[in-house]
Amino acid sequence: MVAIDNERKGPPRTSFLNDPVVRGISYQVLATVAVVAFFVWIIQNAAVNLAAQNKTSGFDFLWNAAGFDISFALFAWTRTSLYWQAFLAGLTNTLLVAVFGIFFATILGFIIGIARLSSNFIISRLATVYIEIIRNIPLLLQLFFWYFAVLKAMPAVRQSIALPFDTFINQRGLFVPRPLPDEQFLWVYGALALAIVLCAVMTRWARLRLEQTGQRVPVFPTAVAIFVVVVGLGFLLSGASVAFDPPVLNRFNFSGGLELPPELVALVFGLSIYTAAFIAETVRAGIQAVSHGQTEAAQSLGLAEGDRLRLVIIPQAMRVIVPPLTSQYLNLTKNSSLGAAIGFPELVNVFAGTTLNQTGRAIEVIAMTMLVYLTFSLVTSGFMNWYNGRVKLVER
Amino acid sequence: MSSSSFVRQEIAPAEAPPSSNAGAGAWVRKNLFATPQDTILTLLGIAFLLWAVPPVFNFVVGHAVGPGGTVDECRAQDAGACWAYISARISFFIYGFYPIDQFWRPNIVMLGGAALLIPLMAPKLPFKRLNALLFFIVFPVVSYILLAGGAFGLESVPTERWGGLLVTLIISLVGIICSIPLGILLALGRQSKLPIIKTFCVAFIELWRAVPLITVLFMASIMLPLFVPQGVTVDKLLRALVAVTLFEAAYLAEVVRGGLQALPRGQYEAGDSLGLKYWQRMGLIILPQALKHVIPGIVNSFIALFKDTTLVSIVGIFDLLNTIQAGTSDINWSAPNQAITGYVFAAAVYWVFCFSMSRYSIFMERRLNTGHKR
Numbered sequence A: 001m002v003a004i005d006n007e008r009k010g011p012p013r014t015s016f017l018n019d020p021v022v023r024g025i026s027y028q029v030l031a032t033v034a035v036v037a038f039f040v041w042i043i044q045n046a047a048v049n050l051a052a053q054n055k056t057s058g059f060d061f062l063w064n065a066a067g068f069d070i071s072f073a074l075f076a077w078t079r080t081s082l083y084w085q086a087f088l089a090g091l092t093n094t095l096l097v098a099v100f101g102i103f104f105a106t107i108l109g110f111i112i113g114i115a116r117l118s119s120n121f122i123i124s125r126l127a128t129v130y131i132e133i134i135r136n137i138p139l140l141l142q143l144f145f146w147y148f149a150v151l152k153a154m155p156a157v158r159q160s161i162a163l164p165f166d167t168f169i170n171q172r173g174l175f176v177p178r179p180l181p182d183e184q185f186l187w188v189y190g191a192l193a194l195a196i197v198l199c200a201v202m203t204r205w206a207r208l209r210l211e212q213t214g215q216r217v218p219v220f221p222t223a224v225a226i227f228v229v230v231v232g233l234g235f236l237l238s239g240a241s242v243a244f245d246p247p248v249l250n251r252f253n254f255s256g257g258l259e260l261p262p263e264l265v266a267l268v269f270g271l272s273i274y275t276a277a278f279i280a281e282t283v284r285a286g287i288q289a290v291s292h293g294q295t296e297a298a299q300s301l302g303l304a305e306g307d308r309l310r311l312v313i314i315p316q317a318m319r320v321i322v323p324p325l326t327s328q329y330l331n332l333t334k335n336s337s338l339g340a341a342i343g344f345p346e347l348v349n350v351f352a353g354t355t356l357n358q359t360g361r362a363i364e365v366i367a368m369t370m371l372v373y374l375t376f377s378l379v380t381s382g383f384m385n386w387y388n389g390r391v392k393l394v395e396r
Numbered sequence B: 001m002s003s004s005s006f007v008r009q010e011i012a013p014a015e016a017p018p019s020s021n022a023g024a025g026a027w028v029r030k031n032l033f034a035t036p037q038d039t040i041l042t043l044l045g046i047a048f049l050l051w052a053v054p055p056v057f058n059f060v061v062g063h064a065v066g067p068g069g070t071v072d073e074c075r076a077q078d079a080g081a082c083w084a085y086i087s088a089r090i091s092f093f094i095y096g097f098y099p100i101d102q103f104w105r106p107n108i109v110m111l112g113g114a115a116l117l118i119p120l121m122a123p124k125l126p127f128k129r130l131n132a133l134l135f136f137i138v139f140p141v142v143s144y145i146l147l148a149g150g151a152f153g154l155e156s157v158p159t160e161r162w163g164g165l166l167v168t169l170i171i172s173l174v175g176i177i178c179s180i181p182l183g184i185l186l187a188l189g190r191q192s193k194l195p196i197i198k199t200f201c202v203a204f205i206e207l208w209r210a211v212p213l214i215t216v217l218f219m220a221s222i223m224l225p226l227f228v229p230q231g232v233t234v235d236k237l238l239r240a241l242v243a244v245t246l247f248e249a250a251y252l253a254e255v256v257r258g259g260l261q262a263l264p265r266g267q268y269e270a271g272d273s274l275g276l277k278y279w280q281r282m283g284l285i286i287l288p289q290a291l292k293h294v295i296p297g298i299v300n301s302f303i304a305l306f307k308d309t310t311l312v313s314i315v316g317i318f319d320l321l322n323t324i325q326a327g328t329s330d331i332n333w334s335a336p337n338q339a340i341t342g343y344v345f346a347a348a349v350y351w352v353f354c355f356s357m358s359r360y361s362i363f364m365e366r367r368l369n370t371g372h373k374r
Helices: A020-052 A083-116 A121-135 A139-151 A185-213 A219-238 A262-289 A292-300 A305-342 A347-359 A362-391 B023-031 B036-062 B083-095 B104-121 B128-148 B164-190 B195-210 B213-227 B236-262 B265-273 B278-293 B295-315 B320-327 B338-369
Strands: A161-163 A167-170 A173-176 A178-181 A242-245 A258-260
Touching (some): A020 B213, A083 A121, A083 A305, A083 A347, A121 B036, A139 A262, A139 A305, A139 B320, A185 A219, A262 A305, A292 A305, A305 A347, A305 A362, A305 B213, A305 B295, A347 B213, A362 B195, A362 B213, B104 B128, B128 B164, B164 B278, B164 B295, B213 B295, B236 B278, B265 B278, B295 B338, B320 B338
Antiparallel strands (some): A161 A167, A167 A173, A173 A258, A178 A242
16 A cells, blocks of 8 residues: 555645745835835935025924914914924914814704704705705815805995994904903812812712612703802802903904904804714714614613613714714814915915925925824824724624 | 395495695694694794895896896896806806817817716616726827827917816816726725735825825925926926825725725635636626725715815816906906806806716615615
8 A cells, every 4th residue: 555645744835936925025025125216216306406406405494583474373473483483373273273163063063964864844954955065065165155255245344244242243354352361260260170070070979879779860950050059159259250352443443352364264164064064964874873773672671761862872873973073073174274275374374385485395394284184183093993992882 | 044244345445544644734744843843943944944045046046147148237236146257258167278269179078078977877888898998098098189289280288278177177087087096006905915015005095194185285286396307397287186196096095995895705715716816816806896886985085086176276277166266356247246156156066066976976875785785
């Protein structure tokens, strides 16, 4: 008998060229070489081109005086401010627009998303029309519309349109009263912090009590009461007062008050309206994703209406809503760069626009600008991963 | 014994539903006035419509100056939209600064594009492979020769003179045509088992997706000339096209990745067990299925791209929005409503394109979903 040795020893012998390991490594080496060569090539070209234009490179320009005006900055800005301060001014303006835009877009988006699901024919149709119109028109066009056709067409200063609460709107922007908290107001902020801590403690205690005894503490009314009492006491005991400095129409312009330039108003308004349409669709999808059986299951467990929404429906809907919602927030932040087109001094306008033109440091400036947005994006996706991990369905 | 009981032999005809449950009255009660809150909402909605619709209607139709009107009518006190201005400048909005006697060239391109695109989009029509080949490869080449000229006895028209809707369509079509293959390669690279290739693809995708298109356009218009060898000039429109393509490729890569991940593992394993090589497996088994599934996603990112083309106006290219914006400073037609009329017109054009594409996307989604949903 001949013993047939058909035991495999190692992977099948193939030609060296067909070995998947060898091939994988060689492809990757090739790709690396190609990418590195590409970068070397463009960097060399850039160096040659910059030398030909007599331009220097480096980040030292950040400590030079900017010498241009910024129409709206959150801190004192003069022509002698430095370029890194211009960067900071643009960055803070971008963040300001993002925060306000996210605030208004979320409120409007949730209202419209819920209205879209309303059983009321007129309300749901109005919401649908809003979503379909706003989503299908470019944001830049909408910003132009709000800025050039609406806000720039506002009456001149003398004929300002008066709105409630000492607010005025005219060609030069929106004028609102400026709150002037006095020094004692520190105590009120302290009381606010204390109230938040007390509410957290109370919520925790109420949950433990519910789990142990089954007795229910009205959490929400108690929280409201804590806030009113603690903050009110802080306000009264410290003798703090808040004065409002209203805008007053003088001969040529308003004095006092807080002046919001029309660019800012148009940008926040346009971004909120545009993003709200997308948020509304996200909210609708999230609510519809919770199957009707969940409502029935909650009912059959004997949960009350409020508990059913709070414990069963909303947590499941939020799991679907939050990831696209955060990416809408990121989109809004990125879209705030369109403020450059209507002259709002946000990051792209101040830095990638004016600063770049004045200094000519194209590569450094664009790299810094992109890095800012990259950071926003990484922070957002970090949050999303954390949230997804937290709410992930635990499967068997 | 005769039966005293009566047994009905045939089914009694159904009675009409109670009048409270049928007809328009019931519909109104159910959908508009079901509860007191509902009634309040309905009344608020009607009040809003009464407040909002008449002024809009009067602006767009009622008091509007029709296409045959004059500028003096547009300057009247209560005049609405000035459609005469649009019809007078329509060729600027469609072709930009393209020479008037050469309009037949962009016309042929636009008609040819529509003639190729519509059969490609209709699922029932045959010859898809030939059609795709014509649309994705032959059409762009022929269009470029026809539009730019300088060959076959055609007068040369530099890209600076292209403009309006023509440029909007060119940028969005070139963007999508060039970014689909790039996006597919990036998606495959991202799924690759080779770590370095995967890292390159992930870095590329995440970098472009993180930054706003406007910074990419700035980068392309300012830095691209620095990156090419000295003496080579890059056309302004080409810079924008490169920016849009790279940007869109990153988004499409994520769309395609969704399709690749949605395929059951068995498909990959089946390809392996048939002894197919990587590209055969991808080209014959995986991609045909994955791409079919992501058609709605591709259309949706095309809608986003179509809207985003407006941003090229910031780097000085005369797309539709920029021609509208430039038109507002036309003093021959200066009227109180000149700017707003231009914006409404542009909004209507963009809306018609985007809305019909989104309907198509929904249609394809329904069509493709059948048989996959249990």
